[in-house]
Amino acid sequence: MPRPPRPAPSMFERYTCGRLRGMREAAGMTSSEVGVAVRVVGSTVARWENGDRAVPYDKAEAMMRLYGTTGEAREQWHAEYERATEPGWWHEYRDVVPDWHALMLADESAASMVRGYSTMVPALYQAPEYRRALIRRTRPGLDARTIDRHLGALAARQRLLTRDQPPDVWMVMPEEALTALDPDLMRTQVDHLLALLELPHVALQIVPLRGLRPQLVPFHYLRFAPADWPDAVYLPALTCVTQLADPDQVTVYLSTLDALSAGIAGARDTPDILRRIRAGAS
Structure with missing residues (x-):
């Protein structure tokens, strides 16, 4: 049976995922370069940044290490992403x-x-x-x-x-x-x-x-x-x-x-x- 399509991302999720793009661009890297580093194709990185695909925790960690995002900024992103993707009342x-x-x-x-x-x-x-x-x-x-x-x-x-x-x-x-x-x-x-x-x-x-x-x-x-x-x-x-x-x-x-x-x-x-x-x- 085919897997049901992922629901479209909410504005909150798109905003939070879009911050990954900002981190990547600030680091001067392309999505293809990031994909090679974290062992996915560049289009997958783009889908993560658009909120079209859920970002695995280990991949988010790897990307932020790559971008030099550490400490409070890293923890804040994880907290926001968890909030953006947690089940709402409608679930x-x-x-x-x-x-x-x-x-x-x-x-x-x-x-x-x-x-x-x-x-x-x-x-x-x-x-x-x-x-x-x-x-x-x-x-x-x-x-x-x-x-x-x-x-x-x-x-x-x-x-x-x-x-x-x-x-x-x-x-x-x-x-x-x-x-x-x-x-x-x-x-x-x-x-x-x-x-x-x-x-x-x-x-x-x-x-x-x-x-x-x-x-x-x-x-x-x-x-x-x-x-x-x-x-x-x-x-x-x-x-x-x-x-x-x-x-x-x-x-x-x-x-x-x-x-x-x-x-x-x-x-x-x-x-x-x-x-x-x-x-x-x-």
């Missing part, structure tokens, strides 16, 4: 979280800012009752145990909002994501949103029912604390997530989101908007 839910989705979740967990646009209630903001109803509507054949696993994965993901040093999270969604719901479910979801918005690092803007519809597909924008990590955009689909890290492409999405946010009620107004929507369901 416990691999039966319901595919590898292609885990990439975005890994980067989300390392982000200092999460922004985005969603045509439904964003996953980080969903009440469990909302997610259960959504699953039953879109995947009616799932058994109760599998649905519970999906809800467990959602709860694990949402711990991002209440962990120590959480990211700033700011999402935009249309009003009809709430008004189209059954009234009882709407009230439950609105109450959940109102509770979340008590957190100082959580924000939400709502595109009103009347007005121009944004020409946007759902997307996730992530910013990272290290200054040399590029911002990234993620476009989720039914069977894949496309990652965009090209600065020009990321700027298009961010600028469009900024323009949309500037043209609707601000996040400070959202609690009042939610209460109005909730009252309309009574």
Whole structure:
């Protein structure tokens, strides 16, 4: 049986592996020269540096000795690499979280800012009752145990909002994501949103029912604390997530989101908007 492909590296893993390239270049060596020294082909060294292949501990040690990287710098790299490649919460839910989705979740967990646009209630903001109803509507054949696993994965993901040093999270969604719901479910979801918005690092803007519809597909924008990590955009689909890290492409999405946010009620107004929507369901 063929070995399954290695999942794409997270931003954290690529950054950490990329530091090996910096060490090599500072030492004035080519990947082919390093490959000869550590007994692999030069293309393998390049894949290690890109994060496309896991770096064996002994090979990392050999390369850093070759580059003259010792002591605290060497130990720091190993600590960062171990952190970058350690199993995240999603590994416990691999039966319901595919590898292609885990990439975005890994980067989300390392982000200092999460922004985005969603045509439904964003996953980080969903009440469990909302997610259960959504699953039953879109995947009616799932058994109760599998649905519970999906809800467990959602709860694990949402711990991002209440962990120590959480990211700033700011999402935009249309009003009809709430008004189209059954009234009882709407009230439950609105109450959940109102509770979340008590957190100082959580924000939400709502595109009103009347007005121009944004020409946007759902997307996730992530910013990272290290200054040399590029911002990234993620476009989720039914069977894949496309990652965009090209600065020009990321700027298009961010600028469009900024323009949309500037043209609707601000996040400070959202609690009042939610209460109005909730009252309309009574």
